[in-house]
Amino acid sequence: MPELPEVEVVRAGLARHVAGRTVTGVEVLDPRPLRRQDGGVRAFVDQLTGRTVTAVVRRGKFLWLPLDDGRALSAHLGMSGQLLVRGTSPAAASDRDPAIRSAAAFLVDPDTRLGRRPVDLSATERPRYVRDISASPRHLRVRVHLSSDPSADGTDGAVLDLVDQRMLGGLHVVDLTPTVDGAPGGAGSPEPLLPADATHIARDLLDPALELAGPTGVVARVRASRRAIKTLLLDQGLVSGIGNIYADEGLWEAGVHGLRLGTALDTRVVARILEATAEVMRRALEAGGTSFDALYVDVEGASGFFARELGAYGRQGQACRRCGTTMLREALGGRSHTYCPRCQRRPRRRR
Ligand SMILES: [Zn+2]
CATH class of the missing domain: 3.20.190.10 (MutM-like, N-terminal)
Incomplete structure (x- = not known):
């Protein structure tokens, strides 16, 4: 996708x-x-x-x-x-x-x-x-x-x-x-x-008009939610443009497990996740996008070349590029979530 x-x-x-x-x-x-x-x-x-x-x-x-x-x-x-x-x-x-x-x-x-x-x-x-x-x-x-x-x-x-x-x-x-x-x-x-x-599509992370701070900004809305942070990142009505690849990348960069709830994250951490995700997308843009699916090509027929640079997505079973720990993958909200169990502490299961 x-x-x-x-x-x-x-x-x-x-x-x-x-x-x-x-x-x-x-x-x-x-x-x-x-x-x-x-x-x-x-x-x-x-x-x-x-x-x-x-x-x-x-x-x-x-x-x-x-x-x-x-x-x-x-x-x-x-x-x-x-x-x-x-x-x-x-x-x-x-x-x-x-x-x-x-x-x-x-x-x-x-x-x-x-x-x-x-x-x-x-x-x-x-x-x-x-x-x-x-x-x-x-x-x-x-x-x-x-x-x-x-x-x-x-x-x-x-x-x-x-x-x-x-x-x-x-x-x-x-x-x-x-x-x-x-x-x-x-x-x-x-x-x-x-x-x-x-009109239901929120502004995206690279949009200069996106409201991040403030009482109705993205950070505040994330922190008010009891949904998992990864699910929130994928919510196109909250902030658009992020799919499974960049959500996993942003969370890995920020060192946050995708199951952490919005309410469990402080302002600084939410801002860090959003900035990390935006930064990965900017790097992908410079490289021409990411492509795993051979079906994806750009308007002139070029596929993207960012895949080899990824830190998390698709790297389950491989060593974390930061600490060497074997990356894991689990299901999360109907999608997969790939993460480093050491860099991204999994929250304890709720009872
Ligand atoms: Zn790690």
């Missing part, structure tokens, strides 16, 4: 290649990803065609593309959804981002523009985690045709594909609504707007 850093990688890639383009056509090969669309396939196509994508915005793991009519295309990646951009001009892309110049060579397919392989930004760096993600047509669900980019010379039209093997992701057009606090809705746009069906 992509978490905040992985979705941010997708957001940045979409912003680079899709923002400013106009939708010239929509092909729905499978209606199931549109299940959240009011009015179904017809409404989706009608509401999207002719609209220009003005930005790409993310709050936590939620992603939306504001359109020029005040609505937005909302994208859910689910467990296996991928958004792939094809057909963007390699020359224009490398002009704007020198880092991908070397990758541009992979792009060109002389036979068909749409048949170009997606850009793989990372293949030359760490090929170990990269796989060929040439989309199987079987898993292509929705294809959005886009105009050339008016802000860059020499670009061609492009397509944005939703590819989804397990059918858990989806797209829909939704109204935007003002944020309660008047701050930007998320990363990627200064507009104080967010999708009307995402």
Whole structure:
């Protein structure tokens, strides 16, 4: 499941290649990803065609593309959804981002523009985690045709594909609504707007407008709860963007067992956990996200490379990187929790 850093990688890639383009056509090969669309396939196509994508915005793991009519295309990646951009001009892309110049060579397919392989930004760096993600047509669900980019010379039209093997992701057009606090809705746009069906999603840990301190801040709300800290970290209504990977990492970094209750933690410890989790996510972002599931790739087809850096997640049975004690894993609230029994003291069972 992509978490905040992985979705941010997708957001940045979409912003680079899709923002400013106009939708010239929509092909729905499978209606199931549109299940959240009011009015179904017809409404989706009608509401999207002719609209220009003005930005790409993310709050936590939620992603939306504001359109020029005040609505937005909302994208859910689910467990296996991928958004792939094809057909963007390699020359224009490398002009704007020198880092991908070397990758541009992979792009060109002389036979068909749409048949170009997606850009793989990372293949030359760490090929170990990269796989060929040439989309199987079987898993292509929705294809959005886009105009050339008016802000860059020499670009061609492009397509944005939703590819989804397990059918858990989806797209829909939704109204935007003002944020309660008047701050930007998320990363990627200064507009104080967010999708009307995402108002229950709290701001994420990397959002400068997230209220941490104060009587209604995240720290106070954690300390008022008798739920386990790990469960609280995963609660997208409290603070968004954290999934199983980064919750385990933040708790390991902070030296706190996930079963500790919010009420058992003092302000300093809660702040330490949140800061540690944010820091791990920032590091993952620099590395391009974390990827364990081969299905996860970013919008241009690159998978993340942060997995090897992790301290806790997926390391049960291995030595703690800090103290050498064998890491353990246990069930916690329907998820797994991997921890070091020495660095992260397990609370005594409640009677
Ligand atoms: Zn340890």
